[in-house]
Amino acid sequence: MILRVISTVLTSIAAVSLLALMALTFADVIGREFFNKPLTFSVELTRLAMGLTVCLAFGTTTVSGRHISVDLIQGFVGKRVYGLMLRLSSVLLTIFFGVLAWGLLGKARQFAGDGLATQVLFLPVAPVVYAMSLACLAVAAIAAVMIWVGTDAQSEVEEHLAEARALDNPSNPDHKN
Numbered sequence: 001m002i003l004r005v006i007s008t009v010l011t012s013i014a015a016v017s018l019l020a021l022m023a024l025t026f027a028d029v030i031g032r033e034f035f036n037k038p039l040t041f042s043v044e045l046t047r048l049a050m051g052l053t054v055c056l057a058f059g060t061t062t063v064s065g066r067h068i069s070v071d072l073i074q075g076f077v078g079k080r081v082y083g084l085m086l087r088l089s090s091v092l093l094t095i096f097f098g099v100l101a102w103g104l105l106g107k108a109r110q111f112a113g114d115g116l117a118t119q120v121l122f123l124p125v126a127p128v129v130y131a132m133s134l135a136c137l138a139v140a141a142i143a144a145v146m147i148w149v150g151t152d153a154q155s156e157v158e159e160h161l162a163e164a165r166a167l168d169n170p171s172n173p174d175h176k177n
Contacts, residue, residue, distance in 0.1 A: 003142050007059035014056035021049040044118040048128045055135040062142050090146040097140035104133035
């Protein structure tokens with residue numbers, strides 16, 4: 001339950017970031033096409049917002065088990081082995097996002113020390129990179145918890161198979177002949 005709360009908070013912040021990005025893009029296009037006055041700072045804000053949005057969205061992807069995957073051997077192994085494979089993937093996710101968080105933290109410190117700012121608005125880049133690092137750290141923590149508790153999220157393949165079985169079942173009212 002706590003994993004879903006954390007991922008919902010991360011996703012909500014990502015949604016706000018994405019909404020702001022959409023509004024910025026809309027204003028930029030309107031300004032460029034109708035008034036011949038594009039927003040000169042839109043590219044730098046888009047870069048920052050996209051990086052932040054992607055890092056924040058990883059939490060929901062991890063909790064819901066929606067990472068891109070190819071389940072070639074899922075049908076050949078039992079549930080127990082498959083559960084162990086899911087836990088192994090959580091171990092790998094923990095390591096990956098932990099390393100990513102550490103690397104982003106190092107970059108944020110470097111940017112803060114150098115005083116790196118955007119070229120037009122002179123916004124400091126370090127706070128956004130710190131936020132990206134924190135988001136990746138939260139995903140690593142989510143994945144670490146999933147190592148111990150496992151995951152109850154169905155993979156997309158399992159969902160599609162369940163839907164196909166339900167449609168193929170003659171007793172199903174939605175069954176098509």
